[in-house]
Amino acid sequence: MNRVDRLFAILTLLQSRKFTPAEKISDKFHISIRTVYRDIKALGESGIPISFEPAKGYFIMQGYFLPPVAFSTEEANALLLLESVAYGFTDKSIQTHYSNALNKVKSILKFSQKERIESLSDNIRFQLHPGIKYDFDYLSVLQEAISSKFILQISYKNNNEETSKRLVEPIGLVFYAFNWHLIAWCHTRNDYRDFRVSRIIDLKNTETPFKKQDHIELNAYMKQLPVNY
Numbered sequence: 047m048n049r050v051d052r053l054f055a056i057l058t059l060l061q062s063r064k065f066t067p068a069e070k071i072s073d074k075f076h077i078s079i080r081t082v083y084r085d086i087k088a089l090g091e092s093g094i095p096i097s098f099e100p101a102k103g104y105f106i107m108q109g110y111f112l113p114p115v116a117f118s119t120e121e122a123n124a125l126l127l128l129e130s131v132a133y134g135f136t137d138k139s140i141q142t143h144y145s146n147a148l149n150k151v152k153s154i155l156k157f158s159q160k161e162r163i164e165s166l167s168d169n170i171r172f173q174l175h176p177g178i179k180y181d182f183d184y185l186s187v188l189q190e191a192i193s194s195k196f197i198l199q200i201s202y203k204n205n206n207e208e209t210s211k212r213l214v215e216p217i218g219l220v221f222y223a224f225n226w227h228l229i230a231w232c233h234t235r236n237d238y239r240d241f242r243v244s245r246i247i248d249l250k251n252t253e254t255p256f257k258k259q260d261h262i263e264l265n266a267y268m269k270q271l272p273v274n275y
Contacts (some may be wrong), residue, residue, distance in 0.1 A: 053089060056071055086104060122152075162253075176223055195215075198216055203213070203247055213234070227240050
């Protein structure tokens with residue numbers, strides 16, 4: 047990647063996050079921290095309002111927007127391929143959002159790119175085991191609660207077909223054993239619990255902030271999962 051392309055890629059990365067540490071830029075683009083400093087300085091000198099907050103990282107001042115993004119054919123093809131994955135391994139809510147987002151990408155492609163991507167779309171298929179179905183509609187709501195740190199109220203049916211109502215603080219979603227699982231702090235059990243999303247009967251975002259402030263990291267919890275796939 048030449049420097050001009052790298053500068054644009056760094057700018058896109060900064061625009062996609064609230065704060066971006068220099069170390070993350072260094073790791074992503076395989077450059078030294080000193081080079082990161084030089085690149086950030088170059089972006090600033092070109093008129094882009096980049097600022098820095100200690101212990102958090104660089105950020106672009108509010109109100110600055112990038113011009114419309116141009117996608118390469120390879121990037122558009124990669125997004126198209128992931129559409130099959132989205133329809134194979136996510137629920138109706140995510141499928142709808144992904145389809146809408148992909149249509150926005152397609153709308154800014156060049157005419158020649160649109161022809162190629164339409165042709166490619168007709169030649170990509172994703173075959174799943176007939177027993178695997180994700181006919182629920184919760185993943186989008188769960189994502190919002192996780193990112194906003196809001197308590198959820200759920201009705202849940204366990205392995206014994208017993209139904210209970212719980213207030214939970216969701217810390218993450220994990221896909222394993224061919225199912226989506228919600229990892230959350232359960233107010234009833236006063237401990238972390240693994241809820242298979244397909245067993246959630248009803249779901250409501252209470253929009254009430256978490257009460258517990260020192261949740262375990264999701265990566266740490268994953269070490270307790272019964273299988274590693």
